[in-house]
Each structure stands twice: as C-alpha cells, then as structure tokens.
Amino acid sequence: MTYPGEFFVDGDPIADTKAPDGPLAERWTKRRSTGRLVNPANRRRLDVIVVGSGLAGGSAAATLGELGYRVRCYCYQDSPRRAHSIAAQGGINAAKNYRNDGDSVERLFHDTIKGGDFRSRESNVYRLAEVSVEIIDQCVAQGVPFAREYGGLLDTRSFGGAQVSRTFYARGQTGQQLLLGAYQALERQVSAGTVAMHTRHEMLDLIVVDGRARGIVVRDLETGAVTVDLADAVVLAGGGYGNVFHLSTNAKGCNVTASWRAHRRGALFANPAFTQIHPTCIPVSGDHQSKLTLMSESLRNDGRVWVPSAAGDTRVPADIPEDERDYFLERRYPAYGNLVPRDIASRATKAVCDDGRGVGPGGRGVYLDFADALTRLGRPTIEERYGNLFEMYERITGDDPYVTPMRIYPAVHYTMGGLWVDYDLSSTIPGLFVIGEANFSDHGANRLGASALMQGLADGYFVLPNTIGAYLADGPFQKLTPKHPDVVSARSAVSDRVQKLLSIDGDRSVDSFHRELGKIMWEYCGMERTDAGLRKAIELIRSLRDEFWTRVKVPGTGAELNQSLERAGRVADFFELAELMCIDALHRSESCGGHFRAESQTPDGEALRADDEFSYVAAWEFASPPVLHKEHLTFEYETPSQRSYS
Amino acid sequence: MKLTLRIWRQSDREARGKMVTYKIDDISTDMSFLEVLDVLNEQLTATGEEPVAFDHDCREGICGACGMVINGVAHGPQKLTTACQLHMRHFKDGDTIDVEPWRARAFPVVKDLVVDRGAFDRIIQAGGYISAPTGSAPDAHATPVPKPDADAAFEAAACIGCGACVAACPNGSAMLFTAAKVAHLGALPQGQPERASRAAAMLHAHDEADFGGCTNTGECTAVCPKGIPLTVIGAMNHDVLGSAIRGR
Amino acid sequence: MVASGTRDRAAVAAKESSAPRRNAAYRSTVGIKVVMAVTGLLFLTFLVLHMAGNLKIFFGAESFDHYAHWLRDIGAPALPHEWFLWIQRGVLTLALVGHVWAAATLALRAKRARPIGYAHRPKVQGSYAARTMRWGGVIILLFLVWHLLDLTVGTVNPVGNPATPYANVVAGFAPSRWPVTLFYVLAVVAVGFHVRHGLFSALRTLGQRTANGERWARVAALGFAILLCVGFLVVPFAVLVGWVGPA
Known part of the structure; x- marks a missing residue:
C-alpha cells in the first residue's frame, strides 16, 4: 500500500454531474429530451474539430456533419479508412434478442458491469446497452455486410463473458466493415461540404483559452508545417495507448499523444493502469518482432484451449493422448469453459506457462485446438466461420491450423483507461469531448469481447451528437485569431x-x-x-x-x-x-x-x-507529483460481487 | 539470411528519385518484409543516413496502408498477402530484391515508398456510400437479405484500399477498387435506390483522377491481397450501362 | 480555416470538377470500352461468316466462285449490284475506325496514367493474351492491308483476277509463296489471341458479372479463338499439301 506524498498527492473528489436522476432505464431518454438544442441555422456557424477517424471519430464527424455543424476531422493515416478500428475481428454486441435466448438491455448492462469488475458507472453502461440496438440498425442501413443465415436474417454468435448469442459479425472482419460504413458516411459528408478531412496530420497540442478547449495545434506530417485550427469544440477520438508496451496488437502508429497533450492541458486521465491483455494472440517469435497479431476471441467458441498435463512434455500435439492433456479453462471454469472473460483466460494461460507447461519456442504458448469442432461441424463450417483467421495464422507461422492446433499467448490489446469524461462525454476541460477507446467510460477494469466496436459507434453515432449540443448551445464563442x-x-x-x-x-x-x-x-x-x-x-x-x-x-x-x-x-x-x-x-x-x-x-x-x-475511478491531474481525484462509484442496480465464472 | 535491397529513394514530391542499393545481414526467415525494412532503417539511423519512408500501420494485413512493388509484383511474390504479412521464408539467402513505390499518375510519390492515395477517397466521396443519415434506419431485420447476396456483398467489401490493383494494372486503372465498392453496395437491397447514379458518379471520379481504363487483363485480381474477383468489374459495367440507358 | 495545406485545396478542386455531368458515360473509360466491345463483336460476326464462306473452297472452284459472286448480289433485287458489299465495307470501316480509336484512346490514357514505369519489369500475372492485345492488334491491322491487296484488290496476287477468286486463293498460297503463307498463319494466330481475350473482355464490358458467367465467357472466347484459327488455317494448309489444287 502506498500513501499519498510519495508518488502522488490526493486532490478533491470529482463526480459526474450530467447524468439525470431517476430510474436507470429512463435516464438516457430524459437526457435526450431535456438537453439544450442548437437550432439548425446556428449549427452552420459552429466549428467542431474531431481528432481521429476510427469508429468513434469517423462516426461522430459524419453525424455532426449531417446535423449541419462545420466539422474538421484529422487523422495521422493517409486515409480515414485505415484507422485501427479496422483490425477488430470478432464482432459487435447488441441486445437485439433476435435469438430469443433471454437477452435484453438489462442483461447486456449486467454483463458489461460484471465483466468490468464493478469499476464502471451504471448510467453510462446502461446507456451503452440501450444504444447498442440502434447501432445494428444504422449499420445495416449503411450497407455493412453482416453475416446472415439462409432465411436472410442476421446471424449472431456468442462471445466471452456472455451466455447469450448477441454478437453480430462480418466473418472475421467486423471492425473493417463497420469502419468502412462510418468512413463512407464520413466521405459522404466531405462531398456534401460539411466535413473537411485532413489526412496525414497529427495533433500535437490542445489550445485552451479562458478555460475552454478552443482548438488544436497540428503538424502536417508530409510538409512538417505546424499550424493551428480554432473551433468552438474539440472532440478527441484518438484511440487507446496499448503501444506503450511496444509489442501489442495495436497498429504501429497508435499513440497517446492527442490524449496526453490534452491531459497536460488540464484534462484528467482516468484509470490509466486498466489495460486488457488479450488471451488469443500469436506468440512472439523473436527479437525482431514489431507487433503482435490477434487471433479473434471468437475462435474460443469452437476451439478448445489445452496444454500437456506434465511440465516439459515436448511431444508434438498429435502424439499427446487425450488423458494427458489439460483443458485448463474447461477444468477451472466449467460454466463458461473456454468462453471466460479475457482477463481470466489470460491469467490462466500465464499460470500454466509459469508452471512450465507452455508449448512452442520459449514455452510461452498454449494450444487452441479445433480438432473436435472439425469433427462435429465439418471443415466447410469452420472455413465459413474462421477461414480468414486460419489463413492469417498460417501465413505468419507457417503452420496449418486445420491440421495442427494453433499456438496462442496473451498480448496487450485494449486500454480501458483514458481521459475522464462525464455522462455527456465531456472531459474536465469545457469544450473538450472524448469518445471511443480514448475515454475511460464504459468498460471499468475489463472490457468484454465485441464491446469496443459497440462503444465506439455508440459514442460517435448516438451519444456525442446528442450531448454536444448542450455545450454548443452557448456558442459560437468569442472569435479567436491565430495571433491570440x-x-x-x-x-x-x-x-x-x-x-x-x-x-x-x-x-x-x-x-x-x-x-x-x-x-x-x-x-x-x-x-x-x-x-x-x-x-x-x-x-x-x-x-x-x-x-x-x-x-x-x-x-x-x-x-x-x-x-x-x-x-x-x-x-x-x-x-x-x-x-x-x-x-x-x-x-x-x-x-x-x-x-x-x-x-x-x-x-x-x-x-x-x-x-x-x-470502489472509485482514479482520475489523475497532470502535476508534479500527479494529483489523484476520486470519483466514487455507487451501485444502485447492481450488487458488486466477487466475479465467478466457474 | 543476407540480402541486397535496391530501394527507390526520392526526397519529396518534386525531387527526382533513384534506386539505391543496400546490403543487409542477419535476416531471420520469421521476419516480415516490413521488419526487414525496420532493420535496415535502424542500420541507416546508426550510420546517420535517412531511413527509408514507407507507409505501414496495422501490420496484420487489414488497414491497407502498406504497399510496395517487390521484384516487379505488388505486395511481393506470395498471393493474397500484403507486404506486412509477407514473411522472409519466401526468399532465399543472397537474393537481390527490388523495392519500388506504386507507380501511377493518380498516386504521386510523396517520399521514397510513400505515395498519395487520396484519389481513392475522392472516388468514394463521389458516391461510394448509401445515404443513410444517423438515426434514420429501420429495424435491422426489416429487410431480409438473401445469404448469397450478403456473401457477394461481403466478398466485394473486403477491399482494403491498398492500391495494389492500380500498381499492377498495365493501364494504371483503379477499376477493381472502384468496382468493388459498386458491387458491394449494389448487391444489397439497401444500395438499390442510388445504384445507377453511384456507378456513373464513381466512374467519373475514377476517370477524373487520371486512372487508366480497364482492359480486363486480370493483373489487378492476381495481386489483390483480398482476392477481389474480376467479376466486380462486370457488375460495375452493368450498372454504368444501366445508368446510361436509363439516363441517370 | 487556418490549417490548410496545398494538398487540401487540390482535393477540393478535384472534388468540384468531378461533379457528375449528364451523358458523360459515353466519354468515360467504360464508354470507350463499349465502343471497343460492340465493334469487336461486329468483327467477330464478320470473321465467322467469312470463315464459313472460305470453307466453301472444299466444294470446288465452281461452287466457291459462285459463292463469291453471290456476295456481290446479296439483297438483290432490293439492293443493286454490290450495294450490300459496299454497305458492309462501310460499316466495317467505321467499326475499324471506332475500334482503333478506342484502342488508341485507352492506350494513351494508360500511358498517361503511368508516367514513370517500374525499374524491375513487372511479371505478367494475368493472361498473356490480354497483355498482347495492342501489338497483336497492330499486326492484324498490317495484315489486313496486305490481305486486301492480295485477295480483294488483287494487286499483290499472282493471278489477281476478281473474276476467279478460287484461282487467286490457290495461287496466293502456292508453296513457292511460303513467306506469304507464313505471314498469313501468324496473322491468323494473332487473331486467335486477340479474339480469346477480346471476346471475354467484350462480354465483361457489356455487363457479364457472375463467376459462372465468367467461366462460360472464357470457354466461349477460347472456343471462338480455336474455331477461327482452325477454320482460317485449314484453307492455306489444304492448298499447301495439295488437297485444294488448280481447278
């Protein structure tokens, strides 16, 4: 136990003041129907900067453009279509209950709060579950080619941490297809003239004037020109900071700079230690390694995780008889088996490798075996579900997973922490909004699979466009010039x-x-x-x-x-x-x-x-030493309990 | 492995470029092609030379950022594979490898192996979308989509916009890229209202960007890391003709 | 807008100029290809009929010459003597102009689209027939000139009498004139390659768009290519080996 003073000092507690009171299920409706609005004529006079063009940033920029704001969107990539949301494989959760398997908004809310180990805010999470339903409708209307059944209706699958089948997917490329949907909506607005897109630009500072976020300093990555862009509000959607670990499943360019610069200008940074280690990645093969590749968690639907029962067993997997294998997830967590949440699967994997039972070079790996599924479902079904993932695995490792089990090991994948935001997704700097993975809001201490896409799109399409109006209703703010x-x-x-x-x-x-x-x-x-x-x-x-x-x-x-x-x-x-x-x-x-x-x-x-x-969110203020502000979490609807998946 | 790399070096858009030869040792067969460039860049940095600029991001074959012509083939010798997923086990010790940027007027070289693919975004802006403003959508199950149509849409939608099709096409045409989007949206019921105008508008943007015309040589689909089939071009031609005949 | 580089302005300018214009389709690359496809299909139809007519040579001099003379009177009595032939020649000439214009336009566009080539010569990954369309087309065009002078006008034919086409053919492919025959063979093979890619390409341009249809289009293209090669080459071969001799 450390005490304030050595590495940090205690500050005043903070609280979310924006979530309406009343029953949980009515808060978002109440917020939407009582929030201040900006009339369409005024929207044309309001400038909004969006930094980042992934699921959150892209969908927000497109939607704000549709509403009539003057939007400028920045990304470091050469096209908004390349944001790292594109790499998400497995799927997107939504409480549609198309399966009639007992799913509901309440259940998705419950699963998310529990999956997050009771370190997230009830109001936000409930809203996320509520909005999830609209996201699927929106994406289908945009032409996202979700997987379908022969009757023409949407197919779903189950994912870690859930006992219902609520994950919608587009083969193993769900993130790509959802991002392209948002990208196309964004380019439609570029064409309509409501959004100006600036590619190969990197935000290097936030401009705060009179306590309000009023613009950003950007560097044109091609010419090196450093310029400023001034606006009435700034939306950060820069994604997560997993690359602090150097090796992660994040794209090489993913970085924390936009969020960190805002933090240095006064925005509180919440729960930075909450990082997610994904259990199913391709193990490291050598020192040259530049990044780690994720194998979708959906593989755990049909693949069985095991290691040899005895330490130091170097036989090839096919030579190890059934009774000398330890299906350790099924053994330890019979109710969820291979589908336990990510953090639990990752630690269990580490534990068996620490026991000396890991497989592959360096003993840092476990088998993910499809032999049973291939027998039960046949190769065509497996190809249909995971074909591209199997190919990717073979390209990287040279092994054919139809014949020999995959080897997997955990890797850094997602960061639940991020800039602190209230119910309106506003940071502690007025006029600075933070959406998607860049904020800390909905996943608590651990994110459930297929929830990142849900949160990014919920924030960008539905939440921010509805909440930013309350702030912008006071604008346009005092005109600024670059000479200020x-x-x-x-x-x-x-x-x-x-x-x-x-x-x-x-x-x-x-x-x-x-x-x-x-x-x-x-x-x-x-x-x-x-x-x-x-x-x-x-x-x-x-x-x-x-x-x-x-x-x-x-x-x-x-x-x-x-x-x-x-x-x-x-x-x-x-x-x-x-x-x-x-x-x-x-x-x-x-x-x-x-x-x-x-x-x-x-x-x-x-x-x-x-x-x-x-039971609080740790929101850190930039100072030397950092100042800790606590947002106490109260649970009115859920009862924090020891998570149990066994 | 020891390799000799001959790489196109060009300091900016206006500069004249040239192929420059580098020797590189200690390459492991488990490395990806981009990791070889990483090693080279570390070597260049250590000797005070400027590293080779190249686009890359996800390094798992899905973002479409990386792209270079390796020994005359876009994304290198392995089929259905982006440069970032190309592993050195496909090369031999002592090989000489030529690395060049995508070559097309519509893709000006920005620096070394980095090109400007903004023309692709402009083609999408011209009509590569379904006009469905946020909040306007009916329930997702309101319109069932036959599975074959959904699968066809997905197959075309898998395009990552890397530009290899343009780089490989003897005509410098971006028809595979353009047609993939036309075919994706045209295969779905949601895409029908704008189908004819979309094809015509996107084709117009394609031509305006100074891409060449398609002559169905199939070089594009041969190098496409996502295996987008040549049939999408037929779908696009079909829609363009339909648009011309119906006058919209 | 403070942070706006030159590239952003270029993008805006490009966007403004790319507002879709009405009736722009025929000037588009696809429009040009439709011209190519339709004219190509006309040529193909002509070639098939031409080949069928050629094969009449196996029925003897009289039959062949009679057929040749009938060609001049197609449509009679509605059409006066040789009118059909001249209409057909006019249409084919126009088609040729259209076909060559389309090819040249696309070739120029292609050259413009890639001002700097690759240092490492690209390996052909697609079909060889597809990559030889332009040079193949030029060879066919040169041959066409010779062919007309040889067997239509008769200038370079040893007999060269329009009244006796059978004799012209036999004399033209006489063993002593083997270089001419060789040129003919090469040209017919070039036509075969041209048709093999051209027919597939034309169907694609005109909207063939299914995987199954693509297989059929490729089979049809290959079938027509072989048919034309065999049909056209069997005549000089027959003359060379003496199956068809002086009347």
Whole structure:
C-alpha cells in the first residue's frame, strides 16, 4: 500500500454531474429530451474539430456533419479508412434478442458491469446497452455486410463473458466493415461540404483559452508545417495507448499523444493502469518482432484451449493422448469453459506457462485446438466461420491450423483507461469531448469481447451528437485569431519541442528506446503487478526517459515527411504516460479486472477486489507529483460481487 | 539470411528519385518484409543516413496502408498477402530484391515508398456510400437479405484500399477498387435506390483522377491481397450501362 | 480555416470538377470500352461468316466462285449490284475506325496514367493474351492491308483476277509463296489471341458479372479463338499439301 506524498498527492473528489436522476432505464431518454438544442441555422456557424477517424471519430464527424455543424476531422493515416478500428475481428454486441435466448438491455448492462469488475458507472453502461440496438440498425442501413443465415436474417454468435448469442459479425472482419460504413458516411459528408478531412496530420497540442478547449495545434506530417485550427469544440477520438508496451496488437502508429497533450492541458486521465491483455494472440517469435497479431476471441467458441498435463512434455500435439492433456479453462471454469472473460483466460494461460507447461519456442504458448469442432461441424463450417483467421495464422507461422492446433499467448490489446469524461462525454476541460477507446467510460477494469466496436459507434453515432449540443448551445464563442497569445504560445511550444527532438542528435534510435520501455512495462505493469515491481518500474522509466532526452537520434529535418520524428514525439509521451500507469497500478493495491495485483488474490488465484477501499475511478491531474481525484462509484442496480465464472 | 535491397529513394514530391542499393545481414526467415525494412532503417539511423519512408500501420494485413512493388509484383511474390504479412521464408539467402513505390499518375510519390492515395477517397466521396443519415434506419431485420447476396456483398467489401490493383494494372486503372465498392453496395437491397447514379458518379471520379481504363487483363485480381474477383468489374459495367440507358 | 495545406485545396478542386455531368458515360473509360466491345463483336460476326464462306473452297472452284459472286448480289433485287458489299465495307470501316480509336484512346490514357514505369519489369500475372492485345492488334491491322491487296484488290496476287477468286486463293498460297503463307498463319494466330481475350473482355464490358458467367465467357472466347484459327488455317494448309489444287 502506498500513501499519498510519495508518488502522488490526493486532490478533491470529482463526480459526474450530467447524468439525470431517476430510474436507470429512463435516464438516457430524459437526457435526450431535456438537453439544450442548437437550432439548425446556428449549427452552420459552429466549428467542431474531431481528432481521429476510427469508429468513434469517423462516426461522430459524419453525424455532426449531417446535423449541419462545420466539422474538421484529422487523422495521422493517409486515409480515414485505415484507422485501427479496422483490425477488430470478432464482432459487435447488441441486445437485439433476435435469438430469443433471454437477452435484453438489462442483461447486456449486467454483463458489461460484471465483466468490468464493478469499476464502471451504471448510467453510462446502461446507456451503452440501450444504444447498442440502434447501432445494428444504422449499420445495416449503411450497407455493412453482416453475416446472415439462409432465411436472410442476421446471424449472431456468442462471445466471452456472455451466455447469450448477441454478437453480430462480418466473418472475421467486423471492425473493417463497420469502419468502412462510418468512413463512407464520413466521405459522404466531405462531398456534401460539411466535413473537411485532413489526412496525414497529427495533433500535437490542445489550445485552451479562458478555460475552454478552443482548438488544436497540428503538424502536417508530409510538409512538417505546424499550424493551428480554432473551433468552438474539440472532440478527441484518438484511440487507446496499448503501444506503450511496444509489442501489442495495436497498429504501429497508435499513440497517446492527442490524449496526453490534452491531459497536460488540464484534462484528467482516468484509470490509466486498466489495460486488457488479450488471451488469443500469436506468440512472439523473436527479437525482431514489431507487433503482435490477434487471433479473434471468437475462435474460443469452437476451439478448445489445452496444454500437456506434465511440465516439459515436448511431444508434438498429435502424439499427446487425450488423458494427458489439460483443458485448463474447461477444468477451472466449467460454466463458461473456454468462453471466460479475457482477463481470466489470460491469467490462466500465464499460470500454466509459469508452471512450465507452455508449448512452442520459449514455452510461452498454449494450444487452441479445433480438432473436435472439425469433427462435429465439418471443415466447410469452420472455413465459413474462421477461414480468414486460419489463413492469417498460417501465413505468419507457417503452420496449418486445420491440421495442427494453433499456438496462442496473451498480448496487450485494449486500454480501458483514458481521459475522464462525464455522462455527456465531456472531459474536465469545457469544450473538450472524448469518445471511443480514448475515454475511460464504459468498460471499468475489463472490457468484454465485441464491446469496443459497440462503444465506439455508440459514442460517435448516438451519444456525442446528442450531448454536444448542450455545450454548443452557448456558442459560437468569442472569435479567436491565430495571433491570440494563448494560441501563439501553444504553437511555438510545439515547434520548440520538435526542434528539441531533432537537436539532441544522440546515438540511440527511437525504436530502441520504445522497445526497452515496452519491456519494462510488460515485465512490471503487464498481466501481474506487484508493489516492488511497480516501484522498480517507475525508477527504470524515469532514468530511461532522461536517457531518451539526451541520447535519442532523430535523423532528417522537421520540414519533411519524417517518420522517425513522428515516432520520437509519440515515444516521448509514452514515457510520461508509462510512469502515470505505474503510479496508478501501484496506488490501486486491489486486483480488479485487467489489473491484477499479486498481493490481492483469492486462494485459487482469482482477482480479489477491495470494494471498501477502491470502489472509485482514479482520475489523475497532470502535476508534479500527479494529483489523484476520486470519483466514487455507487451501485444502485447492481450488487458488486466477487466475479465467478466457474 | 543476407540480402541486397535496391530501394527507390526520392526526397519529396518534386525531387527526382533513384534506386539505391543496400546490403543487409542477419535476416531471420520469421521476419516480415516490413521488419526487414525496420532493420535496415535502424542500420541507416546508426550510420546517420535517412531511413527509408514507407507507409505501414496495422501490420496484420487489414488497414491497407502498406504497399510496395517487390521484384516487379505488388505486395511481393506470395498471393493474397500484403507486404506486412509477407514473411522472409519466401526468399532465399543472397537474393537481390527490388523495392519500388506504386507507380501511377493518380498516386504521386510523396517520399521514397510513400505515395498519395487520396484519389481513392475522392472516388468514394463521389458516391461510394448509401445515404443513410444517423438515426434514420429501420429495424435491422426489416429487410431480409438473401445469404448469397450478403456473401457477394461481403466478398466485394473486403477491399482494403491498398492500391495494389492500380500498381499492377498495365493501364494504371483503379477499376477493381472502384468496382468493388459498386458491387458491394449494389448487391444489397439497401444500395438499390442510388445504384445507377453511384456507378456513373464513381466512374467519373475514377476517370477524373487520371486512372487508366480497364482492359480486363486480370493483373489487378492476381495481386489483390483480398482476392477481389474480376467479376466486380462486370457488375460495375452493368450498372454504368444501366445508368446510361436509363439516363441517370 | 487556418490549417490548410496545398494538398487540401487540390482535393477540393478535384472534388468540384468531378461533379457528375449528364451523358458523360459515353466519354468515360467504360464508354470507350463499349465502343471497343460492340465493334469487336461486329468483327467477330464478320470473321465467322467469312470463315464459313472460305470453307466453301472444299466444294470446288465452281461452287466457291459462285459463292463469291453471290456476295456481290446479296439483297438483290432490293439492293443493286454490290450495294450490300459496299454497305458492309462501310460499316466495317467505321467499326475499324471506332475500334482503333478506342484502342488508341485507352492506350494513351494508360500511358498517361503511368508516367514513370517500374525499374524491375513487372511479371505478367494475368493472361498473356490480354497483355498482347495492342501489338497483336497492330499486326492484324498490317495484315489486313496486305490481305486486301492480295485477295480483294488483287494487286499483290499472282493471278489477281476478281473474276476467279478460287484461282487467286490457290495461287496466293502456292508453296513457292511460303513467306506469304507464313505471314498469313501468324496473322491468323494473332487473331486467335486477340479474339480469346477480346471476346471475354467484350462480354465483361457489356455487363457479364457472375463467376459462372465468367467461366462460360472464357470457354466461349477460347472456343471462338480455336474455331477461327482452325477454320482460317485449314484453307492455306489444304492448298499447301495439295488437297485444294488448280481447278
């Protein structure tokens, strides 16, 4: 247990003041029907900046454009269609109950709160479950080619952490198809002139004037030009920060810079330690590895996870008889079997590998076996469901999963933490809204599978466009010019930082620092965290950060496409975030969801929460040392209980 | 493995570029092609040279960011595979590998292997969508879609917009990309109201962007990492003709 | 809007100019291909009939010459002597102009679309027939000139008498004139390749769009290509080996 003063200080508690009172099921309706509106003529005079063009940013920019706001959307990629939402494979949850299997908004709400290990806000989660239904309708209308049955109706499958079949999917490319739907809606608005799209631009600072978020400083990644864009509101949709671990399933370009710069300008950062380790990724094959590849969790529907019963068994899988295999998830969690939530599956996997029963190079892997499913369903059905995933696995590893079991191991996948937002998705800086993975709101300490797509689209299509009006109804705000002193200083701070990175001219590459930072984080702030380990990590991060600022080598200039420079800026921000993550993980001495503190576990090794002490959101204020503001979580409808999937 | 890489280097849009030769050792067969470029870039950074710029992001073959012509073939020798998923086990020790950017007037080189594919976004802007404003949708089950239609739509929708089809086409045509979207939306009941106008408008944007015309050579589908079939081009021609005949 | 680079403006300009115009379809790349497809199908029809007529040579000189003379009187008495032939020649000439225009336009567009080529010569991944359409077309065009001079006008034919087409053919393919026959063979093979890709391509351009249909289109294209090759080559072969000799 750490105490304020050593790494942080305690601040005033905070609370969400925007969620209406009254019955949970009526809050969103109430919020929508009583919130202030902006009349259409005024919308044309209001500028909104959206940073990021993934499911959340893309859908928000498109919808705000449809409403008539003047929208400008920025992304670092060469096209909004490449945002990392595209890589989500498995599916999207929605409480449609098309299966008549007892699903409902209440049940999705319950599963999400429970899956998040009782560290999320009831009002937000209920709204998410409610809106999930509309998302599917919207996407179908846009032409998203969801999987269908022979009768022409939508097919669903079940996913980890749920006992109903509520996951809609488009083969193994659900994220891609949903993103293309949002991208097409976005390009429609570009064509209509309501959205201006700026690709290959990176936000490097937030402009705050008189306490309001009024614009951003961006760098044109092709020309290096640093410019400012001023508006009435700024929406951040920059995604998650899993790349702080260097090796993760995130795209190489994913970064925390937009969120972190906003944090430095005053937005609170909530629960940074809550990261999700995905149980089914392709294991690391060597030091050259640049990223990890996810194998969709949906594979656990039909695949069975096992390791040899005896440590050090080096036989090929086919030679290991049935009674010498340990189907450890089915054994430990009979009710959910292979479909236990991600954090539980990941830790169970780590545990058997720590026992010396892991398979493959380095013993960091377990089998995911489709032999039974192939016998039961036949190869055509398996091909139909997972064909592209099997091909991808074979391309990367050279092994054919139809013949030999896949090998999988956990990898960093998603970050539940993010900028703190209220019910309206507004950060602590008025006028700064945060949506999608970039905010902390709905997943608590652990996200259920197929819920990220749901949340990104809920925020972008339905929530933000309805809540941002209450803020913009007071606008347009005072006209600003680029000559305003706060604008000038933000812009020159960005230019100075770019110059600083270029001028160090040391002897170590950006990537070598990133790799080393990632190793520290994976070792001490990964699947299992300890007090001593986190203290050590903070020390190591600080000294590595100092070394970075004296020894990093960034070739080239700032006035061109310079990918080393882009990475250097992002890694510099990761250093600061990494330290805060470790401080957050250190202060939260309980285990919950994806945050597992070795000191706090049940006798059989499950995460043990300490509700009396930690039933709050840790919202951090940027300062030296950071200031902790607690948002206490109250549960009126759900009763926090020890999660049990056995 | 030891390799010799000959890579197109060009400092910016206006500069003249050239092929530059690099030697590189200690390549593992488990590496992806982009990881080889990572190793090369580390080597160049260490010697104070500018690293090779190349687009890449997800590195799992779905974002469509990466793309380079490897030994004359877009995305390299392995079928149905993007450059990021191409592993070095498909090359031999001592190989010389030529790496060039996509070549098309509509895809100007920005730097080294990075090209500007904004023309693809403009083709989508011209009509590659269904006009369904947020909130306007009927229940998802209001219109059943026959499974074969849904499957056909999916097959065409799998396009990742990487641009390999353009790079490989002897005419520099983007017809496979354009037609894939036309075929995807045209196969679904939701896409019918705008079907004819969509095809005509997207074709117009395609031609305006200075892509060449399709001559059905099939080079595009041969290199397409997602295996988009050539039949989508027939679907597009069908819709374009329908549009011309019906005058809309 | 403060942060707007030149590329953004270029994108806006491109967008404005790309507002769909009415009746733009025929000027589009697809429109040009439709011209190519329709004219190509006309040629194919002509070639099939031409080939069928050629085969009449196996029925003897009288039959063949009679057929040749009948060609000049098709449509009689509604059409005066040789009118049909001239109408047909006019239509085919127009089709040729359209076909070549379309080919040239697409070739120029293609050249324009790729101003800088690849240093590493691209490997042909698609069909070889498809990649030889342009040069194949030029060879066929050159042959056509020779062919007309040889067997229609008769200028370069040893007999060259329009009244005796059978004799012209036999003399034209005489063993001593083997280089001419070789040129003829090459040209017919070029036609075969041209038809093999051309017919498939024409059907695709005119909207053939199913996987099953594609298989049939490929089979049909290959079938017509072989049919034409065999049908046209059997005549010079017959003359060469003496099955068809002087009347």
